[in-house]
């Protein structure tokens with residue numbers, strides 16, 4: 001593990017580098033491809049936003065990185081490079097050392113990560129003791145400090161409570177404390193504020209960004225809220241129907257989206273210049289996995305759809321930006337004032 005830590009601080013290269021990741025899952029109807037040639041990277045300390053409507057494969061990408069999918073009913077292909085290792089093929093014992101220590105994750109629903117039968121203090125202690133040599137007392141002290149660091153007013157009291165005794169916002173704070181207590185290099189935050197009310201959402205986001213900044217943790221921030229990405233991320237990746245369709249620095253993408261799908265998502269950010277009640281949304285819905293359109297997967301919903309869209313669309317890389325649309329250079333997509 002020492003070797004892993006050193007190889008990650010050695011270069012300024014990507015912390016996480018996903019290359020042509022594919023994922024197939026098996027359900028009652030057999031195997032189906034869920035992710036198609038996903039390539040994306042996260043640099044050290046970077047905040048990367050991953051956006052797309054529900055069902056585009058954002059959570060499956062996150063679960064693939066941490067190898068949290070059932071091994072018998074899932075098949076991964078391609079590479080997920082982290083600390084010089086390919087997480088697609090490294091042994092489970094190695095994944096156990098990485099999970100929670102070097103890469104951690106927070107979910108939309110904190111109850112899915114917290115165990116109802118143990119106190120929250122005990123759960124944070126166990127996370128620490130899994131990765132560090134600490135006695136019970138030291139671990140307990142660090143758990144209380146972790147609860148304090150996420151703005152919990154009486155951390156010693158809260159440490160002795162069970163998840164059920166806490167409000168949704170408090171549980172989310174506890175989960176953040178648990179995810180960051182080992183100071184991981186990468187935090188995957190999958191819709192961390194979606195289940196919370198709007199005022200608490202902003203507090204939790206501020207907390208997360210502040211803590212990550214302090215510990216030097218990079219964040220892969222998954223959300224369907226483009227407004228949050230615009231405020232808090234350095235780069236962004238748009239996913240559609242199991243593929244990456246666009247990526248680039250947030251400012252550039254917002255000022256001039258190249259993929260019609262990103263442009264459509266941007267139109268649905270509330271904007272004070274637009275008359276109330278006219279928030280446009282993209283007509284239609286994400287195609288089902290077993291009925292993917294030929295050629296461009298967004299084609300059937302795209303207002304710019306034309307002849308070249310029936311052909312397969314490869315991702316085009318122009319330096320810092322990528323786009324998967326054969327027509328991107330001829331389109332005049334609407335911009336959003338950032």
Ligand SMILES: Nc1ncnc2c1ncn2[C@@H]1O[C@H](COP(=O)(O)OP(=O)(O)O)[C@@H](O)[C@H]1O
Pocket residue numbers: 025026027032034052053054055056057058059060061289
């Ligand atoms: N066990 C499963 N078997 C087959 N398909 C699944 C399974 N779980 C999720 N999916 C499908 O995988 C796709 C991607 O889902 P997901 O990653 O959860 O989307 P997102 O997080 O972007 O909303 C969806 O079409 C979903 O229906």
Ligand SMILES: [Mg+2]
Pocket residue numbers: 058059060190191
């Ligand atoms: Mg999801």
